[in-house]
Structure formats: C-alpha cells, structure tokens
Amino acid sequence: xxxxxxxxxxxxxxxxxxxxxxxxxxxxxxxxxxxxxxxxxxxxxxxxxxxxxxxxxxxxxxxxxxxxxxxxxxxxxxxxxxxxxxxxxxxxxxxxxxxxxxxxxxxxxxxxxxxxxxxxxxxxxxxxxxxxxxxxxxxxxxxxxxxxxxxxxxxxxxxxxxxxxxxxxxxxxxxxxxxxxxxxxxxxxxxxxxxxxxxxxxxxxxxxxxxxxxxxxxxxxxxxxxxxxxxxxxxxxxxxxxxxxxxxxxxxxxxxxxxxxxxxxxxxxxxxxxxxxxxxxxxxxxxxxxxxxxxxxxxxxxxxxxxxxxxxxxxxxxxxxxxxxxxxxxxxxxxxxxxxxxxxxxxxxxxxxxxxxxxxxxxxxxxxxxxxxxxxxxxxxxxxxxxxxxxxxxxxxxxxxxxxxxxxxxxxxxxxxxxxxxxxxxxxxxxxxxxxxxxxxxxxxxxxxxxxxxxxx
Ligand code: ARG
Numbered sequence: 001x002x003x004x005x006x007x008x009x010x011x012x013x014x015x016x017x018x019x020x021x022x023x024x025x026x027x028x029x030x031x032x033x034x035x036x037x038x039x040x041x042x043x044x045x046x047x048x049x050x051x052x053x054x055x056x057x058x059x060x061x062x063x064x065x066x067x068x069x070x071x072x073x074x075x076x077x078x079x080x081x082x083x084x085x086x087x088x089x090x091x092x093x094x095x096x097x098x099x100x101x102x103x104x105x106x107x108x109x110x111x112x113x114x115x116x117x118x119x120x121x122x123x124x125x126x127x128x129x130x131x132x133x134x135x136x137x138x139x140x141x142x143x144x145x146x147x148x149x150x151x152x153x154x155x156x157x158x159x160x161x162x163x164x165x166x167x168x169x170x171x172x173x174x175x176x177x178x179x180x181x182x183x184x185x186x187x188x189x190x191x192x193x194x195x196x197x198x199x200x201x202x203x204x205x206x207x208x209x210x211x212x213x214x215x216x217x218x219x220x221x222x223x224x225x226x227x228x229x230x231x232x233x234x235x236x237x238x239x240x241x242x243x244x245x246x247x248x249x250x251x252x253x254x255x256x257x258x259x260x261x262x263x264x265x266x267x268x269x270x271x272x273x274x275x276x277x278x279x280x281x282x283x284x285x286x287x288x289x290x291x292x293x294x295x296x297x298x299x300x301x302x303x304x305x306x307x308x309x310x311x312x313x314x315x316x317x318x319x320x321x322x323x324x325x326x327x328x329x330x331x332x333x334x335x336x337x338x339x340x341x342x343x344x345x346x347x348x349x350x351x352x353x354x355x356x357x358x359x360x361x362x363x364x365x366x367x368x369x370x371x372x373x374x375x376x377x378x379x380x381x382x383x384x385x386x387x388x389x390x391x392x393x394x395x396x397x398x399x400x401x402x403x404x405x406x407x408x409x410x411x412x413x414x415x416x417x418x419x420x421x422x423x424x425x426x427x428x429x430x431x432x433x434x435x436x437x438x439x440x441x442x443x444x445x446x447x448x449x450x451x452x453x454x455x456x457x
Pocket of ligand 1: 022026081107108111315317319320321
C-alpha cells in the first residue's frame with residue numbers, strides 16, 4: 001500500500017512505480033529506519049501525543065520487525081521505499097495503532113535522519129579502516145628503517161631516502177584522511193528529526209528525547225535546511241575521494257617498484273595474478289584495480305555535487321539520488337583499504353637492489369654541492385662545480401662515489417679526503433637529519449610521531 005494514495009483516483013502506472021521506487025537500494029537503511037522510528041514513537045508517548053500503551057505497542061512491533069529482518073525471516077521487498085515497508089509491515093502486525101507512528105513526522109525528516117545515522121556508521125568504519133592501514137604502514141616502517149631506497153622527483157632518481165620515511169609519507173596522508181573523516185563525523189551528527197515535511201510541526205514534540213536516544217550531538221536549527229541538507233553526503237564522498245587518491249598513489253608506486261625494471265619490492269604471490277597466455281607473468285592486478293576504482297569514487301562525488309546544485313528549498317525528489325553513489329563509494333573505499341592493508345603487510349624487499357639503485361643517477365650530487373657550501377663556497381657556485389663533476393662522470397663512465405680525490409680536486413681545491421665518504425649513498429641519507437628527513441634517526445622520530453597522533457582517534 002502507498003502511504004499517500006488517498007488523494008488519487010487512479011493507481012500509478014507500473015513503469016512510474018518502477019521508476020520512482022527506492023526500496024531496491026534504500027533497504028540498506030532498514031536498521032537506521034527502525035531505530036529512528038522506535039525513538040520517534042517513544043518520544044510521541046513521552047510527550048503525550050499518543051498514549052503510553054500505543055507507544056509501547058508500536059515499539060514492540062518495530063523491534064519484532066527488526067529481529068525478523070536480522071534473522072532473515074522477513075524479506076525487505078514489495079513497497080515504494082524502506083519507510084513505506086516498515087510502516088506497512090507494522091500495521092500488518094499490530095493493526096490500526098501502527099498507523100499512529102507517522103504522527104508529527106514526514107518521510108522528509110525521516111530519510112534525512114536515517115541517512116545520517118547510516119552515514120555516521122560508515123564514517124566510523126572508514127576511520128577504523130584508515131587506522132588499520134596506518135598500523136600496517138607503521139609496522140613496515142619499523143621493519144625497514146635500516147633500508148635505503150631511491151627517492152624520486154619527476155620519476156627520476158633524486159636523492160636516497162630511508163624506506164621507513166617512505167612508508168611514513170603514506171601514513172601522514174592517511175592520518176589527514178582520518179582527521180577529515182572524524183571532523184565530518186562530528187559535523188554530520190546533527191539530528192533533522194522533528195523538522196517534519198519542511199516547516200516543523202504543531203505537535204508538542206520534544207526533540208531532545210529523540211536526540212538523546214539516537215546519539216546525535218545536537219538538533220538541527222532550521223527545518224527547511226534540515227530536510228534538504230545533503231552536505232554530509234558530499235563531504236563523505238570528498239573524504240573518500242581523497243583517501244582513494246592517496247591509496248592510488250601507493251598503488252602506482254607498488255606497480256612501479258615491483259616491476260622488473262625497478263625491482264625494489266616483491267609483491268606477494270597471494271596478491272598477484274597471472275596471464276592466460278604468457279606463462280611468465282605475475283601481474284599487479286590488485287593495485288591496478290584499486291587505482292582504477294578511484295575513478296568511480298570521484299565520479300560519485302561529482303554526481304552528488306551536481307545533484308544538489310540548483311535544488312530549490314526544501315525537499316525535492318532529486319535527493320533520492322544521494323544514496324546509490326554513497327553506497328557504492330563506501331563499499332569501494334572499505335574494500336580497497338582492507339585489501340591494501342593486507343597487501344602492504346606482505347610486501348617483501350630487495351634490500352641490496354634498493355640500496356644500489358639509490359646510489360645510481362648521481363643521486364648524491366646534492367651532497368657534493370652541500371659539502372662545498374658547508375666549506376664556504378656559495379651554494380650557487382657549489383651547484384655549478386658539482387654539475388661539471390656530474391658531466392665529467394657521464395663523459396668518463398664514472399659514478400660520484402668512484403671518483404678519486406684528484407678528480408674532485410681538479411673541479412675545486414676545497415675538496416679534501418673526507419669527500420670520499422660524504423658521497424656514499426648511506427652517508428647521503430643519514431646526513432639529512434632535519435625533522436621529517438631521511439636519516440634513520442629522523443625516520444624513527446617520524447614513526448613515534450605518527451604512532452602518537454594515531455592514538456588520538
Ligand atoms: N525515497 C525518498 C528519498 O530517498 C524518501 C523521501 C520521500 N519524500 C517525499 N516527499 N516523496 O528521498
């Protein structure tokens with residue numbers, strides 16, 4: 001039965017029904033819908049809007065529906081939306097009194113409340129998933145703090161870096177995501193229930209009762225805004241998009257670093273796939289898929305931003321389009337974070353290959369320039385002298401660490417014996433002891449700092 005059919009002479013066309021319905025996807029809100037209805041019915045009783053007996057009967061009926069859906073005994077189907085489903089089922093179970101549930105309420109404030117309850121739990125799960133990936137990255141950082149790997153800019157070897165510092169960089173990104181999701185959780189935890197269709201209600205409701213029962217921090221202060229505000233959906237999708245962007249960068253690094261061409265890391269067999277034709281192949285399908293799925297999450301963000309643009313106050317049916325993008329994004333984000341937490345935990349490292357590669361490409365040239373600058377040569381001149389030395393190496397097929405003191409001194413008399421140890425790969429990384437830098441000490445401090453900040457969530 002439709003909740004609104006009284007006004008109509010003829011039934012809706014079958015294709016209009018099919019087009020309009022939302023139960024096929026908003027059934028995901030069933031827990032939130034019943035929980036919010038129990039709170040609403042309790043409040044109606046407490047405020048004397050319905051009798052205590054009526055309130056008790058409604059709550060009992062609702063709890064029975066909840067238990068039956070949970071147990072798989074009741075299929076959620078056959079109605080326009082989740083709100084119609086629950087109300088009709090209630091009336092079928094407890095009779096006429098069930099029809100009092102919707103007093104002082106509209107589906108407009110109902111769906112806004114249900115969705116916030118649902119999205120709040122989604123934000124909590126995103127927070128847990130982010131904590132898990134940061135913990136996995138921290139574990140890898142701890143194990144690899146002795147290792148040196150090439151650091152890149154423009155995808156050209158730039159300077160040697162500490163492996164732990166590399167993993168810490170991703171932890172920093174995910175910590176910001178964590179912070180964004182917890183800020184979003186706070187901002188969204190405002191209750192629209194009690195706004196009714198758009199203008200509030202003339203019944204003597206007490207919104208504090210429902211707020212308290214549903215665990216909201218506060219109640220909305222404008223009914224027109226409350227029924228049509230979907231900022232929290234857009235914000236969730238933005239937070240999810242940025243987390244996916246970070247994950248996608250980690251995927252790209254994984255794909256590159258585990259390739260034969262780079263050969264720094266080894267992707268676990270358990271998280272690789274083969275080719276149906278090329279027997280030798282070990283493909284990074286998981287990182288590629290995660291990288292690819294980033295696109296659909298961005299797409300969902302664009303969809304909601306476009307949907308809410310230009311909607312006149314207050315509720316319009318356009319807003320039903322808020323749910324599917326959200327549901328797909330949360331599933332995508334959670335599955336990608338989970339699979340990558342597992343994959344990162346099982347990466348192994350070609351320690352020597354990483355170290356050797358870190359010294360290639362004249363990656364310690366900055367250290368040569370710094371050597372001169374620290375001994376009084378203006379940095380710009382030191383840069384030019386070192387540039388000439390690099391050219392000399394290229395022409396003579398040499399590396400900076402393989403140059404003799406004579407060759408260094410031919411470029412500048414400032415060079416002394418100790419330049420020969422200053423240009424090694426390890427000395428280069430260890431020398432960068434600034435906060436957040438590539439020395440072992442700085443990387444260890446990075447781990448401790450991340451661990452401390454993680455505890456705050
Ligand atoms: N399925 C609707 C939605 O998701 C529920 C609210 C319906 N309200 C209305 N006035 N038709 O937005």
